[in-house]
Amino acid sequence: MNGHPTRPEDFDLYALGVLEGEEKAAFEAHVPTCAACAEKLAEARGRIALLAFAAPLVAPSPAVKERLMRQIHAAPASSGARVPQRAPRDVERTESFFGRWWPVAVLAPVAAVLILVSVRLWQQNTRLIDELGEERATLQQQQGQLDEARHIVALMEAKDTISVALAAQPGMPKGDVRVMYNAKMGMAMCDGWVDPAPANKSYQLWLVPKDGKPISAGLIEPSTGPMKPWTVKLPPGVEAKAFAITLEPEGGMPQPTGPMVLVGPVS
């Protein structure tokens, strides 16, 4: 394909990643050379990117943001900043150098050895920097896990943490979920089990505040056995009236629309 893609959908198909072989190669050969097609591909990428909204809502653990902020804080201050253009060096006069050529003959072998040694040292230094970076990343990851564990311990030990047992509602799928919630920390830890959700449906956990609308605490993906305990980040300072699990369209909803499966009032 030396010309434009013949079918307008090719841009979306490429952005989706389904093209392969000659079709893909021809597309990739043409688009970088054609501003109009590059623009169409950017638009197609944008449309296809919207499919991300079809993914079930999963809020990241608060520990990720904490790790990220520590990571950027530890990063070299100059990284990412615009690099100022260096002023050209003054051109050095070379006349006298060529006029006195004999030191070159003496110094050249020494310089060659120095260059070789420098290159070797530079290679070793680069390798050490890489290894140091990997160690630092591992350390940061472990620090993040440790911080998360500390948050969980703090949640469990805090005197103002409440424990709420969610009971199954009549005629609904069975389950038994317990939520430990600390309003000041804006954090909840949940565990328990619930029967598998019907096809195309998701369970969604809600914090029901004393004032205002329910706040989503994420989706629950039941497994065949008891689920692993999980933590949820919530807006801090919200006093809870109850926690509830509802049955929602797959992927969840901004506000509850389906029936309540499990409910636990705060006593």
Next chain:
Amino acid sequence: MSTSDAALIQKIVQRDESALAALYDRYASLLSSVLNRILRDTQAAEEILQDVFFQLWRNAAQFDPGRGSLPGWLVVIARNRAISRLRRHNPSEGEELLETSVIVPSNLESAVVQQQLLGRVKGALENLSADQRAAIELAYFEGLTHSEIATRTGDPLGTVKTRIRTAVESLKRTLSP
């Protein structure tokens, strides 16, 4: 009124950590959702999520808001990395930055628009037939090509191509402004 993505990018270039935190708060849940859907591994998803935002921190000066949408770019990069991880292939960071221009037909900076899009995208997928929806999800969330989808579903390659093409046309009509 919240600060625009372009203004926050400019602040990141000036090494303002709070600007990165603001962009993280704005888009981390969207990226986390798509990463978890692709990888089905919370730890791996969180590693990529952190890495994408760290890349933004390091290379913010190279991002030109005039060339496209930041959330679109973040989603594309996160998805590429997740699929590469599934396939054990490492994409080049420079290639991602320079060649991935993304124009999103909506202003995703607004949480309200994000909520509206959630409904629109779900509606657009529900309008597809079950076979079409399954094929689109295999492509988007598992990174499969035409022939890989045909192998996975056991359908003829031509059928799969037609199915995806029709689905993409339908999505394009529904999701375009």
